[in-house]
Amino acid sequence: MTTPSTTDRPGKIDARPVRHPGRWVAIAVILVIIAMMVSSAVTNPRWDWGFALEVMRQNPVLEGLVKGTLLGTLGSMVIGVALGVVMAVMRLSGNPVLRGVSFAYTWFFRSVPRYVLLATMGSLGYLYPVLDLGVPFGQAAGLTFAQVDVNALSNMLVFGILGLGLSEAAYMAEIARAGILSVDQGQTEAAQALGMSPGRTMWRIVLPQAMRVIVPPTGNETIAMVKDTSLLLAMSITTELFFQTQAIGTRTLKIMPAYVAAVLWYLVVCSILMVGQAWLERYFGRGFGAAPQKAKQELTKIGADH
């Protein structure tokens, strides 16, 4: 043991950092694997990158991307988030009727697979070729307000968006509920003590703070929804990215390059969404000190998991 000298006080630290030889080995292995992949991608003509890029730019593919995939995601997530938050608030309300309705809703839509739900909804026209909206049992008396042609609707995008949105709301309800419960009870009490009504307290004080917890999983849900729009085919909706690329692949017998085109588009869309998610997290994390930074790290981790 060396005795510290009392006259010579230690100055700026100049020490060797910890060595990480394992990392260098890992980097070498990864580089080799990447080189192998690149070489096969370049040398094997069946990849046909040129054709894949060509497919990505085809009009039907672009239309499918914009309408079925992007619009489908946007629409179903809007329905899902809005209805999900309503369901969560209902689930946590003091009103037993609202609690029951919310419970039954989430129970049903979480139990039915999305593909099955869409296929079933697509066939509703079999039960109700024409839907009458009016007073129950009032058809004979002419008490019908509106008529909907279900068969005509069943393979329209709106109907698909509705189906995905209804399903999503059940998951969003659980996420929103967890978010609302994560807000300290003292916040509600402080708002109530100031004379704020329960609705205003929820909207102005609790939900904005719950967003911090709600946004990261909602980002994941959105990204999952981009991919789930490919299920719209269950409803015979064909204006959708994967169906359109696949159709070109089957027609030209270049199936693999067509799939690659779909994969590349999904990668582009999801990457952009992840950037948007990071921005939202920063916005709703304001006033919480270091939390946004932590959430961002969390996000990169989630991104790595997928």
Add this chain to the structure above:
Amino acid sequence: MSTTTDLPLVHAVNVTKSFHGNEVLKGIDMDVRKGEVVVLLGPSGSGKTTFLRCINQLETIDGGLIWVDGDLMGYEDRGGTLHRLTDKRIAAQRRDIGMCFQRFNLFPHKTVLENIVEAPVQVKGMSRKEAEVRARDLLEQVGMSDKPSAYPSQLSGGQQQRVAIARALAMDPKLMLFDEPTSALDPELVGEVLKVMRDLAQGGMTMIVVTHEMGFAREVADRVVFMDGGVVVEEGPPSQVITAPQHGRTRAFLSRMRQEEQAHARAVAEVVSAESAALDDAPAEE
């Protein structure tokens, strides 16, 4: 300082409250006149917090009645039958009662100014501009005018509590309730909050304060109420209750408080002397 008017501002009669069969308040009677400052003392678990929360209906009471400024809290008397008020109307009753919490409970996603402006704009429908002018006055009053755009997490506990007081005052309450406003604070921050409260009392605000700060009780309170086990054991001017308590339970509580205060003072003194000793030693090392 207390002005004598006929009707007390707070009139609580035989208030009882149980949690899951555990009776926490066992028939509390309390009148607080306009402009009066009442300090509520009592050991932990005696029901002080619960009683404060009953006054502004954060808890519903099981028995008894509470009037604040002539309004029956939580109920409406229609021809001799009590009808429970809707949540909206209870919210309206709370507007005139300010409350400060032990843990401040500022809104963390809003700046200091937004915290204060929120209720006047949302509840009273005041214009944002008007509310902000008023908020800046209030921040001045609590000595926080230099930090209107800070977030609560950027403030010390004492600063947060002063903002919380300003937030409550922004609704122009007739009554202020304080639940141990300084007990979550570091000792050196207690004084700044007590000063704001003292100024408020001097300005004629009616206040019910739960606190263990004996100095504040002695100097500022018009009346001290000692609670234990869900009942009021003893009440009177501080000179009587604190200096010459009549009841055995009050005496026991006060002597325990005094011991704690002394132990605390000793601990602080030890820390201070240890620190100054370390400071004295420091130059010797060079």
